[in-house]
Amino acid sequence: MMGVFQMPSLGADMEDGTLVEWLVAPGDDVKRGDIVAVVETQKGAIEIEIFEAGIVQSLDAELGARLPVGAPLATILAEGEAPPPAPAAPTDEAEAERHEIAPTATAPPPPETRTITFGIAASPAARRRAAEAHIELAGLAGSGPGGAVMLRDVEGIAPAQDSPARKPSDAMAEMRKAIAAAMQRSKREIPHFQLSQSVDIQTASDWLSARNADLPPAERILLGTLFLKAAALAAAKVKEMNGHYGDDGFIPARAVNLGVAVALRGGGLIAPAIPQADGLSLPDLMAAMKDLVARARAMRLRSSEMTSGTLTVSSLGEKGADAMAGIIFPPQVALLAIGAPKLRPWVVDGEVVPRLLATFTLSADHRVSDGRQANRFLAEIDAQLQKPEAL
Template identity: 35%
Template sequence: MIEFLMPSLGADMEDGTLVEWRKKPGDFLNRGDIIADVDTQKGLIEIEVFEEGVLEKLLVEEGLKVPVGTILALINPDGIAGKKSKGQPMDEKVPIQQPIEETRPVSFEEQNSETKRIKASPLAKRIAEAERIDLSSISGTGENGAITKEDVENAIATREGVAEMEKPKGIKMEIAGEPEKGKAGTEQVGMEQLKEAVPEKKPMGTVPPVEAIRSAVAAAMSKSNREIPHYYLEKKIDMSKSLSWLKEANSERPVQKRLLPAALLIKAVALAVDEVPALNAVWENGLQLKNEINIGFVVSLRTGGIMVPAIHQADAKSVDEIMEVLNDVIPRARALKLRSSELSDSTITITNIGEGSADKVFGVIYPPQVAIIGFGGISEEPFAENGLLGIRPIVHVTLAGDHRATDGLTGSRFLGALNKYLQNPETL
């Protein structure tokens, strides 16, 4: 019997709340299936299963908060016993331990005795509370008329559709100090701009996601500074050839398919790590080298804080495929809608502060990884090559390494390999 555990989604995660089971006993599980939704400091995460078999038994009830490593369910790899249970009532879910105590305000649904009798999944109740949706006005489509997440989302969509039809095309707002636009001091402002100008009200008593994310990041970085002996290296890399290659490649692509420098940098890092595999590792009871090169890419959230989703097997992907992944993952990361594997599988991390920003960034290693690469903004600087001085687009690349796992010689070899690939972008 395979034990399915509460996964660790990073060094900053100690526990998670099992919000909703997506599968029931008797269901056959394929590798990559979403088995549950878990609430963490990083948002509501879809948890994948990486074993095939029949879901035999659920051991933790929806709504319980349990530590990382807790057995959540049992999976029968043979599927013999599980197949017999198909069509039978779901086994009683027995929590294997007491939930972690957590104080929270009483929701407006819980204050209403009529609402408490409404059958709805925990996730549906949570979304309804956050969006101020009256569950009594929704007809459930789940088992025995239970209200599901999809029912609540449909109600929200309906409400927003009505609001869209009723709202005015625009409003007049006084803009102090603005030049004349039609009438002096006024400007036509769309509702989307007004929505950004006026902060959205949050349910009372809830912790804003950005604060929880910042706390999680701070915990991981504090652990890193305490436990990891960092060393730092820096190299200036001429980006002339890479940018010229990108310009030529993008001239043949439609706008939506154009490549960004970040995709090229990720590919170059993946190939350089393939040459220097000691950096593609984790430190867990000693050094453990990883076979797959999964590049963690730091994404800044618009409300503050960061998320670090993984780009799986980046060395085997083309630059175009990496760009497609970025276009998919970045919006989901900013919406806090990542999967568990995207948060837990990184083997080395890149932080890239983008153009027009600081010249250098010195990263802090994300445990249990052993290295992080930082790319500053690309800017024009004097650069000498073969005795000639010129102005070139330069990027300052830094490497923070774990001195328990590697040393400066290993890091220097990596930066040399990275430079080689960026000087020959056609090989990427």
């Protein structure tokens, strides 16, 4: 059955987006998960996936159009479905009658044509700059991953007199507005409560050092990967921390799609998700995290990565404050914030010894959980990190 592909919602705070590129044309076959368009929001340019298989019948939105969530973008024919019949041609009599009653007028000039390039790997920033400078991407040699055209490739040949692309400071200002709106709504609508626990991570750190000792840098695992896996496993057990809260109340998620808060260069924060993180091995989780961070900072994220998160983890890394309390990303119901690991005095077997500690602070939605579930979640993370070889 013919379907309408609509402007998706890429976050609880999104009201509209600007269509900046089509990656398909009428007549193209598409399948679930294919990237078909690029939409720019206040959080950057996002690659839009389609979630039905079929044939593109028509593109129903113009490039550059700012469209609200739910606006039609394209018409998709189901597999095997015949296209609708073309409008019947007017009869000679009707055509003659139309000419008799139509006033004489000068024919309008033909509309300006635009050439749309499909299937060329390029960053959204490069595409915007190329469009502004009237440069064909097909003629450029890309310096990015897999030969992708990057902004620097376009800037190298773009005429100086062309209108400049939007300043990074302007983009960051827009992102800050989006973050402020989302966080203000979150604090207003979600009854947050926080619970913190200091976790002895010395055993995990020692195990990781031994594991990484004889491996090349590309195969080593960061301590933060263990934190992510422990959080994902805990979320799979304490389901009140993993899901979405909407008009129908709380809906627990079937999988742990772990959102990872990524600080962008120049400012801003974004939290795309790693799907089914609880089922990934540590090397696979490390690879997924590196890939996600790289694409987030290059603004090459997919729409599903922006909307599928069921729990978010935000870490301060190896250096920074001891602890922080985060704000939940709606419609999620929890956020785990991890302070920088610090060497502290700690009691082990009745003796005070130096141990590496990290403070885990859970922000949770009181409509879904209370201190009992939050305590279970943090205790489960602690337990997982005491046996890192099993992660």
